[in-house]
Amino acid sequence: MWAAFMGVDLFRAWSAATGLLLVLFLMLHLGGVVMAPFAPASFEIYAAALHQSAWLPFAEFAFLAAAFIHLALSLAKLIVNRRTGNRAALVSRRGDRLAVLAARSQAIGGLILLGFLVVHLLQLRWPRPAAGEELIALRALLAQPANVALYLLAAVAVSLHVFHGGEAAHRSLGLLDPVNGFRIRRVFRMLALLLGGGFSVVALLVSASALQMGQ
Ligand code: HEM
Structure with a gap:
């Protein structure tokens, strides 16, 4: 009913545009948290400045x-696709196992x-650690193996x-053509690696530093 009202193309376009916006957020977020293991003092200054802005x-x-x-429209799109029997996205590029896994x-x-986001926000955003205690909170969290496993799972999920x-998303927005298709695919595959690898390395290094400090 919603699909008939709004049009499936509009669903796809908004789902795609909001998805790309979230990728931008993730890049900025990784740029901030990567300071935690590599430049702890700068990380605290950055966190305090961010919270005051x-x-x-x-x-x-x-x-x-x-x-x-993004969540609502992606779900709606999935339901419409299942009802109309459109599984094109799921079977494209059969020879490329990683692409098939990512699509599926x-x-x-x-x-x-x-699920990760709900837990993550309850851990670090509500309540927000006091100024100067962001890294202490993060280390206390990642000293627990269950949390490290959760953060690694989220990193893999983000990457795929x-x-x-x-x-x-580019296809849904009508921006993909045979000329730029290869470049767009390569850029997003590199981004996927960067985000997944980056969040994994941050989680593992902060966890290691927490264990070293006996937290
Ligand atoms: C190693 C992985 C990650 C670490 C160490 C980390 C760390 C943090 C920290 C310290 C904060 C609190 C920032 C603040 O006080 O405003 C935060 C907030 C947040 N994180 Fe993450 N994060 C990680 C991965 C992710 C991922 C994968 C997502 C999304 C899927 C995510 C989404 C968010 C969101 C939405 C906020 C709230 C931002 C705000 O409202 O200010 N994080 N994260």
């Missing part, structure tokens, strides 16, 4: 809105990320989601 509530609202729209894991990966989603 007047624009942060607007950025947080924009992120939440984009995440909610889109829905489950999205749900894993949603971006691996497939980046190209799919």
